[in-house]
Amino acid sequence: MFVVTIKDFKIIPYVRMTRKGKFVKKRALQYVQNQNQLAWLIKVHGKGSIESFPVILKGIVVLKNLRKNADLDNYLKAVQDALVKAGILPDDCLKYIGKVEFIVKQGKKDVLTCFLKEMKTSQVFNHYDHDHQNMCMPSPHCKCEE
Numbered sequence: 630m631f632v633v634t635i636k637d638f639k640i641i642p643y644v645r646m647t648r649k650g651k652f653v654k655k656r657a658l659q660y661v662q663n664q665n666q667l668a669w670l671i672k673v674h675g676k677g678s679i680e681s682f683p684v685i686l687k688g689i690v691v692l693k694n695l696r697k698n699a700d701l702d703n704y705l706k707a708v709q710d711a712l713v714k715a716g717i718l719p720d721d722c723l724k725y726i727g728k729v730e731f732i733v734k735q736g737k738k739d740v741l742t743c744f745l746k747e748m749k750t751s752q753v754f755n756h757y758d759h760d761h762q763n764m765c766m767p768s769p770h771c772k773c774e775e
Contacts, residue, residue, distance in 0.1 A: 631717055631745040633675040639739045640667060640690055642703035643710065664707070668714035671743075675717065679745055683727030684718075687744040691736035705731045708743060717745065 646657040690704050708731075709721035718725050727748045 630747070631675055631677040631679055631743075633671050633741070633743050635667070635670045635674055635741045637739055638667065638670060638741065639663075639692065639694075640704060640707050640741060642700065643706035644703075660707075664711055664714055667707070667711040667741075671711055671715040671717060675715070679717065679747065681747045682719075682725045683723070683748050684725065684745045685728040685730070685748055686712075686726050687730045687746070688732070689740075689742045690731075690733045691738065691740040692733065693735070693737060693739055695733065695735040699733065701731065701733050704733045705729065708741065712743070712745070 641660050641663040644654075644656050644660040646654060646660070686709070688705070688708050690708070692699075706721075709718070709726070712718045713721055
């Protein structure tokens with residue numbers, strides 16, 4: 630299990646950008662810089678390690694200045710990107726993150742709390758699709774190996 634709590638750091642939500650845009654667009658530059666700082670903080674303050682994948686990602690983002698029209702998905706993506714950048718997760722796809730529980734709420738201070746816990750075999754998805762054209766997760770019911 631991996632746990633991290635970071636206080637007094639405002640997470641900038643994910644910004645859609647092109648390869649060129651992240652070097653020239655102001656908002657994209659801010660996001661990239663914020664990701665570098667957040668990844669470093671995750672490395673410094675994180676405790677524990679991940680022994681196997683996929684994991685359950687549980688996150689709580691508390692913001693003192695939360696916009697009413699804020700998009701939850703963009704905060705989740707920012708946290709996932711930072712976990713990958715910090716080297717805690719190899720990637721943010723279904724192969725490594727099997728379940729997500731994520732909350733963004735208003736509070737008195739900016740705080741990120743994140744838990745990553747290995748999934749039990751019984752919790753892992755049996756199939757991404759039944760035609761096996763995409764990913765098939767390990768399962769006692771899986772017939773991929775046959």
